[in-house]
Amino acid sequence: MTKWNKNFYRSLVITSFIGLMVLLLFGISQILSYLNTGADRSVMLRLALNKENTYLPKVIWKDTVNPGRLIEKQTMIDIEEDYLNAWYIRQVAYQTNKKEGVEDYYTTNASERIAKILKTNRSKAITIHGTTTDHNISLDFYSADGQLAVITDQNVKEYQQIYKDDNLILETEEQSDYQVMLLLEDGYWRIRHLVKEKSSVPQKSKTTNKFAKVVRYKIYIDGKEFRIKGINYYPQKSPWDMFGEQFDPDTVSKDFDIIKKAGLNTVRIFVQYSDFGKTRVDAKKMKKLKQVLDLAKLKELKVVVTLFDFYGDYSVLDWTATHRHAEQIVSAFKEHEAILAWDIKNEPDLDFENRNKENVVAWLKEMINQVRKYDPNHLVTIGWASALAAPILDEEVDFVSFHYYLPLQDFNDTFSELSIMIDKPIVLQEFGLPSSRGFWNPFGATEKKQAKFHQEFQKIINKDQIHFLSWTLYDFEKVPSSVVGSLPWRKHKQKHFGFIDKNGKKKEAFKFINKE
């Protein structure tokens, strides 16, 4: 007994000694690392601003002819970078009412000027969230010693949201010309003088409707009326990841055959924002997208391409990043005949609550403008999740799209209400019923009920010749959590919307994919 006691005390003493040592060493290391803060080289150097993925307005150098000196390519790059940084840092300053970083890109006098306005705004609790989308720079003067440059920046499009006490009260669009003098100081091109010279009315981009056009309630392709009879499409093996590792043109080709044979003429596909590489669009994904579009052309199907899937930022300072994403995709396919329309965003109204309705709508509005700018040939729409949201921005889109998952008997009323409000073609872009009876959903619809649902729906649709795209071709085995969350009963429901089951067998509903 005494021996046990002795050992117990012994081990207690040893462990407490070790514990004490550990604590002591930890303490010393903490003190040392605290004393070292600030001595870190990466902190000492003023490294370049990390703005790569956020602020990327479209910059065009219109001309560099100037009486001073021929400008070098590298200097142009430097000036452009620092000049845009100056804009970015100023936007951030007005958003936070703090002047941190301003003096890196503005000379002392100029940054004092900004600081004064910031002070005025701070005293009134006004913050301004702004961005610029376009810059058209011409060089007026570049000095012989390469230390001074005067540029004119024309038609700078600025969008600003004005908040008072953190409430959005106004949004404005301005288009202005600026003359700017920059000085090269310790390696930075800093703004010395900045003079707004002209303000003009921003012009909207126009659609030329090269491939399809809209007259009143109807869509025309090659002069012939076109009724969208389509389906939302994901390959069975890779739902919500169509252009991933499992991409197989043969599968897509076979599926397109099934769709075409079923008498449909349109498919709706999805391009994910981050999956496609955000601001630097992945060339491999683009190649796959092109393959899909080429296949659609071959099979004589039209495609509605939904952009920005799973995108959810919408903040004003993130606008230009999304513009560059859209520019790369949309301009690459502006001559592609298979595309019927660009669908800017799938169900953006679901983000109204979390991301602020004004933010989302403003983003959509500008994005429509951007898409038209880089592709004036194709139609533009927005895939609203509910009929209630559908009238938003109806002036801007070419046709209005909405999704309907509510009771069948209310559809007629909903649709006729919409048709009164909207003077454009209205497309029922998603509808369907999952045959999801099973463990997770004991009261769900059977395949028979699903078939009945589609039969009924087709009756209504056909009566009024409504444009439709049903959800979706296949039952899926796996649904990513990012789609409906990770709850198993939700996922379960999402797996059974298809017209073809997971074994490749056509379900009863397939008969009514296109007709009653």
Place this chain on the structure above:
Amino acid sequence: MNLKKKYNIIGICIILLCCVGFTAVIKPFVQEVTVLEKPKTSFVAGKEVVLDFRLSKKVTTRLFIHSSFGSTLLMSSTGRFILPTSISEKKGIISYTLFLGTKKLAKGEIIIEPNLKTPLQLESYVGPPSIIAGGKDYTMQVVIAKDGYDNPLPDSTAIWLKHQFLNIEKEETVLSKDMIGWQNRFSYDQSGRLLLSSQVNAKISKEFSVEVFPSLPEDFEINSIRKHNYADGNQIVELMTSVLKDQYGNIISDGTWVTYNVIDAKGALLKTQGSTVNGVAVAKILHPDHKDTWKIKAYVPGIAESNTITIAFEPVIEDYPIEFRMQNREIVVGPLSSFMNQLIPNGALVEVKIINENHQIETLTKSTFEGKAKFVLKKEFYPSGIYDIHIKALGVHKEFKQLPLE
């Protein structure tokens, strides 16, 4: 009667209800506000900018202001807005939008002109700070004339640009454009210091100086100086250029690097360098230790070159004694005597080549001390046998064949 009263009351109630109903309907029309008079559009920087909107109804409106350096929002219940000085002091276009709630009532712009009544300021940039004489190179003088609020004056402001060089003093007027007035100041033929200044109205700038360096050197002459012409390996030849000048006769800048290339009789290349002081570059090189002829030419690399001079060195010695001791294992070379029969200064190089059966085993070198050099061939390194020994000193070559080493 009662019934009638009842009807009357109901009637009055209906009328009242209607009134209330209609006012509710009419109200928005009453609220309609129009801008009857917009404010004037031109102001001078630094003066109070008051924007007066005459509205059809007294309501609280907001004015969004967008200026060169940023935006702000003002509020007023009278239609009168006073711009903060942070905005009204800067020149340029200011656009404004008048809002009632989120409804735009008016949109317009005002212009703020620089204030010419404030004391002017000059902002000058001169560069590059040094240029080359001859009228091809230039420095640029850029002047920004500003008002007291740091606003560049309007285009076509007259700016006097002045300069002084040696006994030249000139001034010219340029008109500003794109905020700046500027001129390229080309160099004159002489080197020296160029002083620059500028003036707008009564405001004069400080002085700027630009160094005008001589242009590139022209071709030049070289010569050599030596104490005697013997190849003693001890004395030093001094090589010297003529005064290096540019094409306008300016002595080129001190420190210009001159390289002398020496080619000896065998075609080997020796090099020495010097930098100029007052246009002359001096370089030194040791005499050879054997009879030789040098061809020397100097270069300012890539820019200018000299003539070629030839100098010859005579041998200091015709012959010298060699003593073999200790069964040929100790070789004493010397005494080496020079041109007046004096002992050669310490340090002359002696070379001994040891050859066994046509195969060179070793080259030993030593420098002389008091005219002599001693070589010891140890048994451990050179086993007994027959050797050839070649000895070379001060250009004199001697061979000893079939020497037995014990």
